[in-house]
Amino acid sequence: MIDIQNITKVYNTKNGKLTAVDNVSLSINKGEIYGIIGYSGAGKSTMIRLLNGLEKPTTGSVVVGGQDIAKASGAKLREARQKISMIFQHFNLLWSRTVEENIAFPLEIAGVSKADREKRVEELIELVGLKGRGKAYPSQLSGGQKQRVGIARALANNPEVLLCDEATSALDPETTDSILELLLDINKNIGLTIVLITHEMHVIRKICNRVAVMEAGKVVEQGDVLQVFQHPQAPITKNFVSQASGETPETQASLEQIFANYPGGKIAKLIFAGATTEQPVISQMIKQFDVVVNIVHGKISNTTGGSFGTLFIHINGEPNAVAEALSFLAKQEIQTEVIEHV
Amino acid sequence: MFNQLFPNVDWGKMLDATYETIYMTAVATVITFILGILIGIVLFLTSDNQLWANKIVHFLTGSLVNIFRSIPFIVLIILLIPFTKFLLGTIRGANAALPALIIGAAPFYARMVLIALREIDKGVIEAARSMGAKTSTIIWKVLIPESLPALISGITVTAVALVGYTAMAGIIGAGGLGNLAFLDGFQRNRTDVTLMATVLILVVVFIIQYIGDFITARVDKR
Numbered sequence: 001m002i003d004i005q006n007i008t009k010v011y012n013t014k015n016g017k018l019t020a021v022d023n024v025s026l027s028i029n030k031g032e033i034y035g036i037i038g039y040s041g042a043g044k045s046t047m048i049r050l051l052n053g054l055e056k057p058t059t060g061s062v063v064v065g066g067q068d069i070a071k072a073s074g075a076k077l078r079e080a081r082q083k084i085s086m087i088f089q090h091f092n093l094l095w096s097r098t099v100e101e102n103i104a105f106p107l108e109i110a111g112v113s114k115a116d117r118e119k120r121v122e123e124l125i126e127l128v129g130l131k132g133r134g135k136a137y138p139s140q141l142s143g144g145q146k147q148r149v150g151i152a153r154a155l156a157n158n159p160e161v162l163l164c165d166e167a168t169s170a171l172d173p174e175t176t177d178s179i180l181e182l183l184l185d186i187n188k189n190i191g192l193t194i195v196l197i198t199h200e201m202h203v204i205r206k207i208c209n210r211v212a213v214m215e216a217g218k219v220v221e222q223g224d225v226l227q228v229f230q231h232p233q234a235p236i237t238k239n240f241v242s243q244a245s246g247e248t249p250e251t252q253a254s255l256e257q258i259f260a261n262y263p264g265g266k267i268a269k270l271i272f273a274g275a276t277t278e279q280p281v282i283s284q285m286i287k288q289f290d291v292v293v294n295i296v297h298g299k300i301s302n303t304t305g306g307s308f309g310t311l312f313i314h315i316n317g318e319p320n321a322v323a324e325a326l327s328f329l330a331k332q333e334i335q336t337e338v339i340e341h342v
Numbered sequence: 343m344f345n346q347l348f349p350n351v352d353w354g355k356m357l358d359a360t361y362e363t364i365y366m367t368a369v370a371t372v373i374t375f376i377l378g379i380l381i382g383i384v385l386f387l388t389s390d391n392q393l394w395a396n397k398i399v400h401f402l403t404g405s406l407v408n409i410f411r412s413i414p415f416i417v418l419i420i421l422l423i424p425f426t427k428f429l430l431g432t433i434r435g436a437n438a439a440l441p442a443l444i445i446g447a448a449p450f451y452a453r454m455v456l457i458a459l460r461e462i463d464k465g466v467i468e469a470a471r472s473m474g475a476k477t478s479t480i481i482w483k484v485l486i487p488e489s490l491p492a493l494i495s496g497i498t499v500t501a502v503a504l505v506g507y508t509a510m511a512g513i514i515g516a517g518g519l520g521n522l523a524f525l526d527g528f529q530r531n532r533t534d535v536t537l538m539a540t541v542l543i544l545v546v547v548f549i550i551q552y553i554g555d556f557i558t559a560r561v562d563k564r
Contacts, residue, residue: 054468079474081474088465090465094484096561139563157473
């Protein structure tokens with residue numbers, strides 16, 4: 001669907017040349033949700049804008065749906081853009097138009113007749129769950145509702161690709177999840193290819209099939225989301241992974257507390273990935289071995305490719321039983337790490 | 343009682359003069375609105391990182407605007423006498439004031455249009471481009487509607503300034519309340535005529551401001 005070959009984007013600034021995207025090659029399949037993660041300034045905003053020609057690469061080629069976006073211009077580029085729509089961090093709705101009129105805007109651009117516009121707008125309002133709000137102005141909507149309008153507007157011309165530019169970064173966690181669910185539904189129901197950029201691992205974990213990690217204009221790591229999660233290679237990826245697994249300074253504090261309270265036993269860090277999370281591993285362990293288990297800290301979430309998370313547990317009992325329990329865990333599809341005293 | 347307070351006021355003349363002032367202001371405002379938006383959009387779109395980014399056109403348009411904005415209006419009228427004569431065949435009457443009024447006000451308003459357009463969220467323009475909008479669509483469906491409250495309040499300020507300009511134009515023979523205040527009031531030493539003309543100018547200004555504020559509030563959905 002999308003094929004990016006060796007693209008580089010250099011800006012000429014007052015302080016000399018700035019390389020925003022540095023020799024990146026990616027290929028994104030039809031119907032998948034592809035995430036690009038990076039901190040601000042990593043070049044991901046430029047990257048996503050290269051996909052619909054809002055930015056032109058200095059060198060390299062960007063082919064979307066068989067069309068070379070980097071070379072297209074004028075009417076050809078405008079036509080291509082109707083099939084590559086975009087949603088934004090700050091929604092970018094026209095405040096002067098109602099919800100209905102905002103959604104109708106891309107249809108006006110595409111030259112759709114008034115009757116057909118009205119029909120399509122009604123469908124879209126229904127699809128994104130904004131029934132009854134059609135006559136409202138954006139200023140009367142919450143952030144989540146505004147993004148729903150943004151999504152409806154982006155879907156108006158039946159695009160093949162949806163680009164999401166930090167689409168949930170301005171929303172609270174709950175609203176973020178509801179918007180991500182909506183994107184996931186759309187992806188499943190109409191097979192839309194979605195490319196999103198974000199700085200939140202949570203977003204990647206929740207809906208992406210594959211991910212690319214960007215740093216200083218380069219893609220430092222890419223692959224299946226679970227793969228990247230389980231075996232992060234680059235330091236920046238490890239950072240994102242620990243951010244996502246919910247390890248915080250509090251984790252450290254509660255571990256220290258446990259060490260102080262229970263001098264015996266062992267603390268194990270269990271890293272769940274994929275199907276194993278569905279199995280009652282811990283309760284099996286307690287049944288088979290004479291140990292007591294205390295959950296210290298944990299976070300497990302479901303992703304499109306299975307479940308992922310970390311769990312810190314304290315296992316106590318006879319040293320033999322504890323050792324057997326740990327070797328039982330090691331045999332499961334779980335990565336186990338015994339944490340020694342800090 | 344009114345006639346005792348204003349013994350020298352010829353009400354028929356006063357009414358004609360008020361009508362002339364309103365006529366000059368209205369016509370000049372309408373043309374300034376169109377011309378100012380046109381120049382303002384050119385200034386905006388030719389500035390850096392915009393759709394028509396073009397340093398030369400931007401510089402030339404900007405310079406022209408600055409030149410006409412800097413010339414004191416009374417001087418501008420005199421400088422434009424040959425032009426007006428060529429255009430209309432006369433330099434007297436309400437119509438003869440129009441070229442100077444428009445050339446004086448349009449650059450002033452164009453600057454306000456530029457400010458209004460710069461206030462538009464860049465993201466909205468980017469969104470329109472991402473949908474495949476043509477520049478003309480962006481102008482008509484994004485730039486103008488999204489800056490409309492500022493465009494209206496700007497033209498209100500300009501229209502009020504134009505009332506003042508018509509009074510100045512009146513002094514060199516364009517008619518209107520300024521002309522009446524100067525010829526009948528000042529030169530014949532009839533203070534009551536000057537006063538009455540002032541009151542009527544105030545009324546015109548207040549009405550313009552009221553209408554402007556009303557429309558601005560109506561179009562602003564933010």
